[in-house]
Amino acid sequence: MQAYWTLMRRELAGFFLSITGYVLLAGTTFLVGFSFWSLLRNLEGDSIPMPVTELFYMTAFFWLILLLAVPVITMRLFAHEKFSGTYETLMTTPVSDLQVLAAKFSAALALYMILWLPLLACIFILRHYTSDPTGLDAGVVGSTFLGIFLVGCLFISLGCFASALTRSQMTAAMISVVLCVSLFLVSFLAKQLPTSDWQAQVLSFFALRDQMHDFARGVVDTRPVVLYLSLTFFFLFLTLRVLGSRRWK
Amino acid sequence: MSDDLMIEVKNLTKRYAGHTAVSNLSFTVGRGEIVGLLGPNGAGKSTTMRILSCFLPASSGTVRVAGLDVFTESREVRRRIGYMPENNPLHLDMRVREYLKFRARLKGLGRKRSRERADVVMEQCGLKDVSRTIIGHLSKGYRQRVGLADALVHEPELIILDEPTIGLDPRQIRAVRQLIKGLAASHTVLISTHILPEAEMTCSRMLILYEGKILAADTPENLQRLMDNTSRIVAEIAAPEIELQECWAQMPEIEQFDVSPTDGEYFRCALTARDGIDLRPRIFALTRERGWCLRELTRKRHSLEDIYVQVTRPEEEEEP
Known part of the structure; x- marks a missing residue:
């Protein structure tokens, strides 16, 4: 446990000791701010029967942030250490692969959640200046953040996997972008097929876009929760096997 | 297996895809010895050290450190080893003291103990005046000392140093050598080098490795005498x-x-x-x-190349 906390703190500090953390924070703050601005423009018009979080979700910046920020966070996790050689000094200390993976994953997840804080700030601002607080129900905000957290878990585990495969951060970033984007595009593929097809049904289980839409609307369905968690564990398990592979190569 | 053996390598073989890095290597190192692994580039020094430090598995053969198997009791072995890899990789974005404390914590030392040990090894390695400097801003000599301090921080029984003086200037080499000699009293040290005088000066015993095999294992004096025979x-x-x-x-x-x-x-x-x-x-x-x-x-005087030539000669003659 000590090794886990030591590593996790070091990883998280690592983001802010390099420029990565600040660039990411600046980038997401800008995008969230931009979508907040367009959201306010929308609200000036006629009343819309949607929660604010759903309106935010509809601005398309949501997925942009997710698909860009996650690979940038995760690319350095293992690839950087392998490239600089510190992976060797790390793995020759009495820590287990699992501790290393858990520390890196949770540090990335923590940074990812920090990146979403500006959204929370926007919601509070809105709540403060609005006359009708019903559009900003705490439950809806909670379910949105639950969705953000779960999709984040899944994408970060994909990123961990990509980063463990290679020594190059660029390659790691590209692999995780490809994995994340293809998973995201599955939702559109399902729409193209006739709904009666079994393929369409299977694909619709992976329709992240619609599932996230539900979370933003305040609907928490257990099926996507189970899906995201099990996929996260699956990819973390694969990462663990990749880390262990040096022992049977 | 006896208690006074620190390292026990038996029939160690390591094959990478396509070539054999180490073949059927056997040697022992007693407690308190300073042993030099000597050999040209690609002789299998780093591979042997990586296996000893549990980073890579052996293809076959057994390796024991302090009586523990490096594969099945890897965690326990790693607790006892201070390892400095080749090229001495460090977290360049951390400060010296912070890095040493971080490493001590990783190696299982308590919070208070980590602080104490970090201070002790900084004193030992002459890092006191750079304790708050970012490692990336340090000169190569200082970085080498940080690597050494890291290897020492958890008071390991065995210290493994892969080319500890590579790329240093003569003055820094002397300082590092002095430091290694100072460790002899309380630790077992295995260092690798391809510089003969270096091994002569620091080691009590030398193993000459060539193409994954041990060609000669003796004290520097005896090896020198062997050479003088045909000088x-x-x-x-x-x-x-x-x-x-x-x-x-x-x-x-x-x-x-x-x-x-x-x-x-x-x-x-x-x-x-x-x-x-x-x-x-x-x-x-x-x-x-x-x-x-x-x-x-x-x-x-024979240079290391001559020693290689000398010790490889009988074999070459046997093979038509």
Whole structure:
């Protein structure tokens, strides 16, 4: 446990000791701010029967942030250490692969959640200046953040996997972008097929876009929760096997 | 297996896809020894060290550190080892003291103990005045000391240093060497190098590795003596060439000779003695006797390359 906390703190500090953390924070703050601005423009018009979080979700910046920020966070996790050689000094200390993976994953997840804080700030601002607080129900905000957290878990585990495969951060970033984007595009593929097809049904289980839409609307369905968690564990398990592979190569 | 063995390597083989890095290696290192692994690049030094430090598994054979198997009891072994890899990778974005505390915590030391040990090793390695400097801003010599301090921070029983003085200037090399010597009292040390004088100065025993095999294992003095047995003497003498040739041919102590002209009337004679006899007094006596003028008389010290050539020779002769 000590090794886990030591590593996790070091990883998280690592983001802010390099420029990565600040660039990411600046980038997401800008995008969230931009979508907040367009959201306010929308609200000036006629009343819309949607929660604010759903309106935010509809601005398309949501997925942009997710698909860009996650690979940038995760690319350095293992690839950087392998490239600089510190992976060797790390793995020759009495820590287990699992501790290393858990520390890196949770540090990335923590940074990812920090990146979403500006959204929370926007919601509070809105709540403060609005006359009708019903559009900003705490439950809806909670379910949105639950969705953000779960999709984040899944994408970060994909990123961990990509980063463990290679020594190059660029390659790691590209692999995780490809994995994340293809998973995201599955939702559109399902729409193209006739709904009666079994393929369409299977694909619709992976329709992240619609599932996230539900979370933003305040609907928490257990099926996507189970899906995201099990996929996260699956990819973390694969990462663990990749880390262990040096022992049977 | 006895208690006073720190490292016990038996029939160690490591194959990478396509080539064998280490083949059927066996050696032991006792507690409190400083042993040098010597060999040219690609001889299998780093591979052996990586296996000892549990970073890579062996293809076959057993490796024990302090009586523990490096594969099945890897965590326990790693607790006992301080390892500094080749090129000394460090987290360049951390400060020296912060890095050493972080490493100590990773190696399982308590919070208070980590602080204490970080201070002790900084003192030991002469890092006191850079304790708050970012590692990336340090010179190579200082970084090397940070790597060494990291290897020492958890008071390991065995310290493994892969090329600890590579890329340092002579003054820094001396400082690092001094430091390693100072460790001898309380630790077992295994260092790798391809510089012979370095191993001579620091190690109590040397293992010469070549193409994944041990060619010779002995104290530096004995290895040197082995070399002296066949040492070459170079003498520059002003005398008729034919007389010189005859003279050498008649001397029973000389195994091989070669006479070549240099400037003026001098000839350069390269002589190889039989059975380690020191030819120099004989040659001096001879020139005095004949009234020849002797301009130079030197014994060629063997470089590491010569040792490789020397120890690989019998094998090459066996193979047609």
